[in-house]
Amino acid sequence: MHRWSKLFIPTLREAPADAEVASHRFLVRAGYIRQLGAGIYNYLFLGQRSLNKIISIVREEMDKIGQEFYLPGILPREPWEQSGRWAGMGDNMFRLKDRKGADLCLGMTHEEIMTSIARSELRSYKQLPQIWYQIQAKFRDEPRPKSGLLRVRQFTMKDSYSFDINMAGLDKSFDLHDAVYRKIFTRCGLKFVAVEADSGAMGGSQSQEFMVYTDAGEDLIASCPVCGYAANLEKATSLLDPLVELEATGDGTPELVHTPGCAAIADVAEFFKMSPASDIKCVAYMALKRGTKGAADTWHGVAAFLRGDHQVNETKLLGAVEAAELRTMQAEELEQYFGGPAGYLGPVGLKHNAKPLEDGLIVVVDRSLVDRKNLVAGANKHDYHFRNVTPGRDFTWTLAADIRSVNEGEGCPKDGCAGRLVVGKAVEVGHIFKLGYKYSESMGARVLDVNGKEVTPIMGSYGIGIERILTAAIEQSNDKNGFWLPSSIAPFTVVVTVTNVSDAALREAGEALAAELESAGLDVLLDDRDERAGVKFKDADLVGIPYRINVGKKVAAGLVEVVTRSTANSVDVALHEVLAHVKSRVQEDELKELSDPSL
RNA sequence: CGGGGCGUAGCGCAGCCUGGUAGCGCAUCUGCUUUGGGAGCAGAGGGUCCUCGGUUCAAAUCCGAGCGCCCCGACCA
Incomplete structure (x- = not known):
């Protein structure tokens, strides 16, 4: 006991x-x-x-x-x-x-x-x-x-x-x-x-x-x-909604535009009066290639291009370039690989590798860019962008891959499913x-x-x-007073709370009940502390035990209360029926868990 | 590794700015009362104020270094 x-x-x-x-x-x-x-x-x-x-x-x-x-x-x-x-x-x-x-x-x-x-x-x-x-x-x-x-x-x-x-x-x-x-x-x-x-x-x-x-x-x-x-x-992954492309200007080829102070995507979008989705974002990384057979580790430049309103998914990028680690480029490295500063990086005119992790720059474009046209991109020159940039025509890449994180509200990627991701x-x-x-x-x-x-x-x-x-x-089952566990993993299935141990009748009833439940195979904790009832109730609510049996004044009438922690629901049960009651409750819980459709 | 915060009784905190008896609430112990949602009264115990060094007549308090812990970010087979 x-x-x-x-x-x-x-x-x-x-x-x-x-x-x-x-x-x-x-x-x-x-x-x-x-x-x-x-x-x-x-x-x-x-x-x-x-x-x-x-x-x-x-x-x-x-x-x-x-x-x-x-x-x-x-x-x-x-x-x-x-x-x-x-x-x-x-x-x-x-x-x-x-x-x-x-x-x-x-x-x-x-x-x-x-x-x-x-x-x-x-x-x-x-x-x-x-x-x-x-x-x-x-x-x-x-x-x-x-x-x-x-x-x-x-x-x-x-x-x-x-x-x-x-x-x-x-x-x-x-x-x-x-x-x-x-x-x-x-x-x-x-x-x-x-x-x-x-x-x-x-x-x-x-x-x-x-x-x-x-x-x-x-x-x-x-x-x-x-x-x-x-x-x-x-x-x-996700399905993206179709976009309306910008109209080409001039002869439709990349045109250098003076964009003073437009280092952030939002500034560029505002400047060109367009959606950030028509901008090409560049995030520059150094990728670590782990040396094999005792060879030294080496670092390689990676330029990741994606839609202005998308976020790089570094896990995907890491996989795409088959690198061991990524870190963002320092200013000197940006200068070395792009010849321009952060905020104005772009793909036009960049020289790149044929394969990842060779010497030189690895250019990775997100798949969502591949079929686009007339985009805006940094010109690798402070305060300048290109417009009319069309992937494939105006720049090429080492590889195109899915390197972005999906956003809530985008289309479900499953064939024929019209759902939206959460x-x-x-x-x-x-x-x-x-x-x-x-x-x-x-x-x-x-x-x-x-x-x-x-x-x-x-x-x-x-x-x-x-x-x-x-x-x-x-985490999934708690309130301000504590938490409750399923009886399968709770430290005890039931706590028998004797509301007042100075009352010998209550004490004996609690002892007898706890012994009965325990001999029937339930994990029972008998709260026989010489504390006020309130203290014992608070503790019982706190410690995760799914059921509590209050042994109190109603014992004189042959009744105890069975309280369910998760719902705070309390029912009076005759002493001789408590065992059957609790056992069936625990069994119901198990069945409910095994048949819950949300699982 | 970058940024921020904290370290004083078991827990939660005040005191530090402006140096001078180390405090509060809860918890603990004793007695009496109380006994269905964290009781009341009376009394008691409990501290290397994270550590080391410095300044000073005097350091929880000021200065320096270190250690530990938490949060955000980076990272996370």
């Missing part, structure tokens, strides 16, 4: 001043967590209890498709060197040395280690497919930990890895994860959406994130309310990813196929952020 009077549940009336998002404030106030350092948290009794429930659900579902391992958190340098990620992970990796001076790191993820096991143990296609998973602490030296448990330096991850003989096998492993993830998040009571995600510059054919909408989230999701299309903004903030709770051959190839994992020929297994990797499930659940 869990008696509140004997437990350590340090609730706070006030939250620490630096807690901003709801889940952070409530996790601290409810005594779930305490901070130890930036992005480093102690999980106390209630927090750990809830996380354990989440882990149990994850484990139960994952065991249907995979096998649980447990790999070390402290890892030698060598496998990371082999995959190329010792350098590639950069400062995000915690690194340390042992007493002999050998390099070690703390695991951020375990592709290398799982692949090393596969390499040394898997020999035949007959051993495939394999799905291996673990639930374990991950360490990432985040540049900016924030928002309580949302972005931290140590967290718990369920990560799994699949090894298949071919693409069809990988598709199946991916689909298995997709199905199991939906089951897991549903059982955890999350209102989630699966979205298309960026698969990164280093290959991988399909990538899907599981997101929960919340303003505390750090990702932006574009979705179509009509057809259900949903994608991370890093990846989302954009919302979300937090990522899971990610499934077709890795391809990156790790199996670089680390030399091979098996013999049915013909006795050596082939490289194809891999997938799949993650779930355990703490983020808890955080997202709190």
Whole structure:
């Protein structure tokens, strides 16, 4: 029997001043967590209890498709060197040395280690497919930990890895994860959406994130309310409405116009009395090409051209030029590549590469510019623009690609769908990813196929952020008094509140009821503290327990109150019917979660 | 890494400008009363004022350096 009077549940009336998002404030106030350092948290009794429930659900579902391992958190340098990620992970990796001076790191993820096991143990296609998973602490030296448990330096991850003989096998492993993830998040009571995600510059054919909408989230999701299309903004595309082009002036060829003081898009649009959509915006970057086989890293100029009213999507641009990193150009670099200053950069007369990441400038134009005409663009000369600029005729490019971010209200990209996209903030709770051959190839994992020929297994990797499930659940269900969790992941299903423990009859009724519920398999917390009723009600509302049973004066009439935290609804129930009542409520919740059409 | 803010009792804060006994609310402990939405009265305990150095007769307060934490941006397999 869990008696509140004997437990350590340090609730706070006030939250620490630096807690901003709801889940952070409530996790601290409810005594779930305490901070130890930036992005480093102690999980106390209630927090750990809830996380354990989440882990149990994850484990139960994952065991249907995979096998649980447990790999070390402290890892030698060598496998990371082999995959190329010792350098590639950069400062995000915690690194340390042992007493002999050998390099070690703390695991951020375990592709290398799982692949090393596969390499040394898997020999035949007959051993495939394999799905291996673990639930374990991950360490990432985040540049900016924030928002309580949302972005931290140590967290718990369920990560799994699949090894298949071919693409069809990988598709199946991916689909298995997709199905199991939906089951897991549903059982955890999350209102989630699966979205298309960026698969990164280093290959991988399909990538899907599981997101929960919340303003505390750090990702932006574009979705179509009509057809259900949903994608991370890093990846989302859209249909643009047709535009009316400007009339050509003069002989229709580029004409240099004096545009004093028009460095900003808005100024240019005002000057020419046109929409910013008829202007060509230029954003200039330096792109990092990672040196291979010990060669030095090199930086290359990139000119990104797009519509004046569009925003560069750096993730897409990074993918388009196949670079490792981007940074914006400095003034000297602008002068070197464009011969003109910021605010007046343009594509006319620029020399560019035939292929990305060679010497010289890479010119990337957004696809939405390709069929346009009579545009206005900077002349690479202070206070001058060209008009009558037509892409293809007046300038060419290294490559044309989708490098812009979609905006809310643009057309859904699905064929025949007339919907308009909406954009919302979300937090990522899971990610499934077709890795391809990156790790199996670089680390030399091979098996013999049915013909006795050596082939490289194809891999997938799949993650779930355990703490983020808890955080997202709190974000989606809270009010000014606290939060409520689904009974599947709440630290307790029901709290039995004895309103006045100095009344022996109430105390005994509470004890008896709690014992009955507990012996029926419910997670019960008996609030037997010698506190005023109000204090106990406030605490119960705060700490996330979905049901409360008030054992008070009505006990004399054989009644207690069953209060639902989410709705504050209270019903009087006869003592001998409480168990059946609560059990059926919990079962209803589970059924509702599993059949909720919004999922 | 760029910008901003903060560091005084467990939590929330005042005091700092203008140097001189370290305070308030909540929490904690004791007693009495109270007992259905964070009770009342009386009493008590609790502080390296982030650290180090400097100025001064005297530093929470002024000066310098460092550390830590938060927010915005950049970054984020």
